Amino acid sequence: MLEIALMRHGKVDIPEFKERIVGGDFIACLDQYDISELHENSQPDAESIGYFTHYSSVVCSHLSRSQESAKRLQLTDKVIIDPMFCEVKKPYLNFFGLKLYPKTWAILIGLSWYCGLLEKKMPFIEAKQRAKNCADKLEKLARDNGKVLLVGHGFMNTYIAKELRDRGWKGPTTPAKRHWQYGIYRL
Numbered sequence: 001m002l003e004i005a006l007m008r009h010g011k012v013d014i015p016e017f018k019e020r021i022v023g024g025d026f027i028a029c030l031d032q033y034d035i036s037e038l039h040e041n042s043q044p045d046a047e048s049i050g051y052f053t054h055y056s057s058v059v060c061s062h063l064s065r066s067q068e069s070a071k072r073l074q075l076t077d078k079v080i081i082d083p084m085f086c087e088v089k090k091p092y093l094n095f096f097g098l099k100l101y102p103k104t105w106a107i108l109i110g111l112s113w114y115c116g117l118l119e120k121k122m123p124f125i126e127a128k129q130r131a132k133n134c135a136d137k138l139e140k141l142a143r144d145n146g147k148v149l150l151v152g153h154g155f156m157n158t159y160i161a162k163e164l165r166d167r168g169w170k171g172p173t174t175p176a177k178r179h180w181q182y183g184i185y186r187l
């Protein structure tokens with residue numbers, strides 16, 4: 001039986017943005033998130049460390065939060081780094097000077113995307129195609145090497161999970177919402 005696990009990285013240590021910003025400034029918050037390291041207290045549980053020790057391949061994006069999470073899982077000797085697995089680049093919304101907290105912008109953009117309101121924006125169209133390519137690579141690794149773990153990112157993991165399920169893999173609809181959570185897909 002082939003097995004692919006999709007895990008969300010650990011919690012990132014970013015400054016708490018306490019001021020309201022316009023939608024265009026939200027991109028700067030995302031850029032800060034992309035260069036941030038994991039929070040020092042963010043650790044996987046012992047059960048996950050033990051479970052994934054037996055996986056033959058671990059895939060990470062080029063972002064430090066993905067790679068650092070693999071290190072904290074004690075899996076650095078099996079890591080394949082590929083920028084194809086990075087997070088979906090989110091478009092921003094800008095409502096004529098409306099100021100919201102960054103977390104509110106993130107939720108609003110996520111809900112707009114989920115409801116299909118942002119579906120025609122290029123980053124999401126490209127992300128769906130990229131998810132197909134990611135699923136191809138993960139399937140090949142699983143067929144060649146056995147069990148594969150992707151230490152990835154929330155939205156991209158969700159796209160990859162959908163692609164795997166469309167191909168007949170059995171597993172949860174949404175692989176992980178919280179840090180260090182994962183979904184396992186079997187074929």
